[in-house]
Amino acid sequence: xxxxxxxxxxxxxxxxxxxxxxxxxxxxxxxxxxxxxxxxxxxxxxxxxxxxxxxxxxxxxxxxxxxxxxxxxxxxxxxxxxxxxxxxxxxxxxxxxxxxxxxxxxxxxxxx
Amino acid sequence: xxxxxxxxxxxxxxxxxxxxxxxxxxxxxxxxxxxxxxxxxxxxxxxxxxxxxxxxxxxxxxxxxxxxxxxxxxxxxxxxxxxxxxxxxxxxxxxxxxxxxxxxxxxxxxxxxxx
Numbered sequence: 183x184x185x186x187x188x189x190x191x192x193x194x195x196x197x198x199x200x201x202x203x204x205x206x207x208x209x210x211x212x213x214x215x216x217x218x219x220x221x222x223x224x225x226x227x228x229x230x231x232x233x234x235x236x237x238x239x240x241x242x243x244x245x246x247x248x249x250x251x252x253x254x255x256x257x258x259x260x261x262x263x264x265x266x267x268x269x270x271x272x273x274x275x276x277x278x279x280x281x282x283x284x285x286x287x288x289x290x291x292x293x294x
Numbered sequence: 295x296x297x298x299x300x301x302x303x304x305x306x307x308x309x310x311x312x313x314x315x316x317x318x319x320x321x322x323x324x325x326x327x328x329x330x331x332x333x334x335x336x337x338x339x340x341x342x343x344x345x346x347x348x349x350x351x352x353x354x355x356x357x358x359x360x361x362x363x364x365x366x367x368x369x370x371x372x373x374x375x376x377x378x379x380x381x382x383x384x385x386x387x388x389x390x391x392x393x394x395x396x397x398x399x400x401x402x403x404x405x406x407x408x409x
Contacts, residue, residue, distance in 0.1 A: 186337075188337075215396060215397075217397075217399075222303075222401070223401055223402075224298075224384055224386075224399035224400050224401045224402050225338070225384065225386075225397070225399045226399070227396035227397065227398070230396055238396060241396070273337060273338065275338075283340070283397070284340075285330075285337040285338040285339070286337050287335075287336055287337040288336075288337050290335075
């Protein structure tokens, strides 16, 4: 079992560009969660998805951020028109039942 | 609503000494409690979790934690620190659905091991 795969590991974007972060959950896991980690901070919940459905997006910024988990393929976290404040580590976690996470290694986004 | 407070952003102990990382939580429902470890540029690895039952929970790498409802605490301990324990440690809480409603994390404690 390959675990939760996130790519890319590192992503550099200029201000105003779009960032697309991918997360492939563990095989058999249908629950996906995205978290953001700012420097010197803990992880902050962003969004919880099941296949083709957003269950809870209470932690997502209201603008520029979106997430999806299509029937086929990885979950995508999309950040449009990135700003320097979006620089952070973004972690994905998956679960088979909504209990007991496995985290990926994260994508470190740097906005220049 | 839930919250987690980790006392001490940095904790330094000597190799072989007791490790104690403090975590206090607040939760309006019976909590599920977690400790994660993060090594530099890595993801989070689950050390241990409390859901129900025995309040003393044993995890990987010799760590354990005790759920004390009266003190709303879930402190992490290890009897004898090893150099490889140097990392960032996060305490987290979730509601009765386990992680289904998302975890609330503390800000983390950086554990430093002195030789």
